[in-house]
Amino acid sequence: MKIPKAFSSxxxxxxxxxxxxxxxxxxxxxxxxxxxxxVERAMVLAEKTLASLNASGEKVVLLARAGQDLSKYxxxxxxxxxxxxxxxxxxGMTWYVVHKLNGCGTSESAVYRQGLGEFFLxxxxxxxxxxxxxxxxxxxxxxxxxxxxxxxxxxxxxxYSIVSYAWGRKYQQSNQWAIETLAAAMEPGVTTRxxxxxxxxxxxxxxxxxxxxxxxxxxxxxxxxxxxxDDHPNEKRFSDRIETVTVDSxxxxxxxxxxxxxxxxxxxxL
Numbered sequence: 244m245k246i247p248k249a250f251s252s253x254x255x256x257x258x259x260x261x262x263x264x265x266x267x268x269x270x271x272x273x274x275x276x277x278x279x280x281x282v283e284r285a286m287v288l289a290e291k292t293l294a295s296l297n298a299s300g301e302k303v304v305l306l307a308r309a310g311q312d313l314s315k316y317x318x319x320x321x322x323x324x325x326x327x328x329x330x331x332x333x334x335g336m337t338w339y340v341v342h343k344l345n346g347c348g349t350s351e352s353a354v355y356r357q358g359l360g361e362f363f364l365x366x367x368x369x370x371x372x373x374x375x376x377x378x379x380x381x382x383x384x385x386x387x388x389x390x391x392x393x394x395x396x397x398x399x400x401x402x403y404s405i406v407s408y409a410w411g412r413k414y415q416q417s418n419q420w421a422i423e424t425l426a427a428a429m430e431p432g433v434t435t436r437x438x439x440x441x442x443x444x445x446x447x448x449x450x451x452x453x454x455x456x457x458x459x460x461x462x463x464x465x466x467x468x469x470x471x472x473d474d475h476p477n478e479k480r481f482s483d484r485i486e487t488v489t490v491d492s493x494x495x496x497x498x499x500x501x502x503x504x505x506x507x508x509x510x511x512x513l
Contacts, residue, residue: 277366284370284513289359291511292372296326296338299509303327303382303389305421305497306340307490308362309369316453320373320490323418324362325425327389341389343420345403350468352403354396354420370513375494378504381429388428398423398436404471409450409486412436413474418488422448448496451489 296304304327307320324342331337340362345352363372376382388394404414415423415436426439433439455472472480479486497503 281366282364285363285367286360288367288370288372288511288513289363291513292363292374293338293359295509295511296328296374299376301376301382303385304374304376305425305493306362306374307372307494308365308367309371310365310367312368313489316451318451318489318491319371320494321368323421323490323493325385325389325421326359326374327386329390341395343399343415343417345405345417345469348468350403350414350471351401352399352415352417352420353401354399372511373490373494373508374511375497375503375508376506377425377497377502381425381502385425385428388424394427395424397434398427398439400436403469404474405467405469406453406455406472406485406487408474408476409488410440410444411474412440414471416488418490418493422488422493446496446502447500449492450486451492453485453487454483455485 292306303325306324306326308322308324309320311321313319313321322342324340326338326340328336328338338359339356340359341354341356342362343352343354377385399420400412400415402414403416405416407414407416407419409419422443423436423439426442427433430438430442433442472485475485494508498507
C-alpha cells in the first residue's frame with residue numbers, strides 16, 4: 244500500500260483537542276476490519292481534497308464526508324467539519340479539520356483537530372468529499388475563532404444524540420456543533436447555544452425533517468446510547484417529524500442565504 248507523501252506528515256502530526264479511545268460521527272459504530280485498500284482509497288481522497296483546497300485560494304471551508312448511507316432520507320453527506328489552513332513552520336501551509344466526534348457506545352462527545360488524512364480514514368460509506376467556502380469576511384471571522392481554544396469549544400455541549408433536535412439544547416450532534424460555532428464566529432454577541440440558534444433562525448436556516456416512525460424511534464433509543472428523541476417537541480416527535488441538522492441542509496442554507504458569494508459546492512469523488 245502506498246500512502247501519498249503529502250499525507251504521511253499530516254497523519255503523524257494530527258492533534259486532538261480532546262482525547263477519546265474510539266470516536267466517530269456521521270457513521271455507524273459497527274466494527275469493521277480496516278483493509279490496506281480502504282486506507283489507500285481514504286488517502287487518495289484526502290490527497291484529492293488537499294489539491295482542490297490548495298487550488299481554491301480559500302482559507303476556511305466547511306468540509307463534508309459520507310460516513311453513512313443516508314439515501315433513504317434524501318441525504319448525501321453525513322458529517323461536517325471546519326477545515327482551515329495554518330502555517331506548517333517550514334514556510335508552507337497545512338490544512339486541518341476541527342470537528343465534533345461521538346465516543347462509540349456512549350452518549351458523550353468531544354471536539355478534535357485532525358489532519359485531512361485522519362478525517363477521511365473514519366470508515367467511509369462512500370469515498371466522496373464535498374466542501375463549500377463562506378464569504379471572505381466569514382472566513383476571516385471563522386479563522387480567528389478556530390485559533391482561539393476558548394471560543395472554539397464555547398458552543399460544545401458534551402451530551403450527544405445523533406438526531407438531536409435542531410432547536411434544542413439537551414443534546415448536540417456533530418453538524419449542530421459546526422453550525423452553532425459558525426454562528427458564534429459570525430455574530431460577536433453569540434455567546435451561548437440559545438443565542439446561536441436564535442441567530443440561525445433569524446438568518447433563515449431550516450433543518451432537515453426526517454420521517455421516523457415509532458418503531459424506528461423506539462428501536463434506536465433501546466439499542467444505541469447515542470440516539471435519543473426526548474428533546475424533540477411532542478407534537479413533532481409523535482407525528483414522526485424529527486428535525487435535525489444535516490450537512491445537506493447546511494450547504495443549501497449557506498447558498499440560499501448568499502453567505503458563499505455565489506460559490507458552488509465542490510464535490511470530489513474517487
